[in-house]
Amino acid sequence: MHNDMNINVHHITRVEGHGNIVVNVTNGRIEKLQWQVPEAPRFFEAMVRGQSYEDIQTIVSRICGICSITHSLAATKAVESALGLKVSEQADKLRILMHYSEQLQSHTLHIGYLAAPDFFGAPSVVPLVSRAIDVVKTIVRAHRVANEWSDLLAGRTTHPVTLIPGGLTRTPAEKQLRQLQKTLKDTIPDLKVIADVVLSVAGNIPKFERQTEYVSLKQTNPPTYTFYHGGITSDDNGGKVVPIEKWHNVANEYIVEQSTAKWAKWHRDSYAVGALARFNNNSELLSPMGKEAAKMFDLKKGCCNPFMNTVAQLVECFHIVETSITMIDELLTKGLKAEKVTSSPKAGKGAGCVEAPRGILFHEYEFDKKGNCIAADICIPTNQNHANIQKDFEKLVPEIINESEDSVRLKLEMLVRSYDPCISCSTHMLNVEFVK
């Protein structure tokens, strides 16, 4: 039994914000146990005020380098809702495909670069290159495929340029989609290698469970394992679907002293969003390969081990690739047409929602009659997960309090990483010293 423990994962040398893990145990009693997010607010909502409806998605795409397509899509959908713009079936499908590319990009990065080092007991991915170069190269290959896929549909890997209110600026050539389809088929063996590697170290995934609420999108018409369409659901509300425009009643954002980021709660004290939430709410709708991957890891609906979020992401990789191959068939069978999109300003208010790789994301905007933004509200998935991370800490630490301080610290860091948080990518600048 450890009488005293003092864990403070806190870096003061960095400009950008991040999460702090604080554990103070004195004479065996937990005195302080906190997940703190001291990141400086970034005022993105203020930055879009006064901007034209046509420029919103371009600006918000810079919020995040990992989920730039996701932010752009959520914003574009909100703008379309506010202005009453309709999107063609072809553009809708191409956007979903574009969105899938980012899910694969982010998931492969998270599994390979952030979670794998934990499973292999390495401090980061860089030392893994020497220890398991073939595995790292496989991950890098899968990530590269996702990047090239984004390039084709979004106009570039990060910060998309083809999205506009009402549709897309460009339609890919049929030949390019065929090539993409072939590349995706060729990626399946790599995904299987990644799954085998994760399975080989799955014993290192902590056995921890905490019942919580899982919130995600749900699409019933047609029933789809959705990242893009549908309404908001939770496993606590009997599968009922709440319309996107009522998202404030879901997130119920509130302020806590230990965090500059807002927290969220719906039916309980906290809820979880992300791959595991999507899986728990929609797993029966996974593609055959997705179901097979879930079976491989014995991942079942109702899983409440947050460390399994990474496995749920892997399951989604199979689903995304398999579903995209089918979607490309549908697009090619119908034939692609160049589409001209026009829109004009008007006053209105609208909300847009998509699933970011790390969970459900809400954007809401209001425009005046000139089409200039007069109000904006963005609710990111990581903020929705903060309260859940705190509640996980509160259950996990008493269960592992007899382990060494290093072991407790590692498990808490792994727990945070499993949520794949978007704590800050606001500043990436170099911070260097010149070698004398």
Added chain:
Amino acid sequence: MKKAVIVIGLGNTLMSDEGVGVRVVQKLLDFADSFPQINFVDAGTGGMSILHLIDERDKAFFIDCAKMGKEPGDIKKFTPQEIKSIKALSHQSLHEVDLIKIINMADKLGQCPAEIIIFGIEPQSVKPGCELSKTVSDRLDEYVNTIHKELLKIISSP
């Protein structure tokens, strides 16, 4: 087929001088037709995607905001070998990135260009905002000219 040389502008244009690399590469795009063997890319905050951007290239140039202990607005050209990164990462999130670590990883994977040049620009401000600080904004043309001259050397060398 990838072009032999890539010029990558990095940074976040919503954080004032943090986005200077992107602002510079966007201006350099005006000269793209004179450099058919060079790709100019606004990579924003794409992080690990840099691995794929620099793969199969002979040379890579990066333009980025850099805390170097210089005067705000100063530009300095250096190679990865001349510096050490003192950026601490908490490894909690995919969103943290360190260019020097990515270059190191590319090297270990055997997909690093033979030559990498970094142009660091010392920031005046990295607070939220879509505009560059006056100090940096006033020197934007100077940064573009400095890098343009460097690129002209490439096409004139055999």
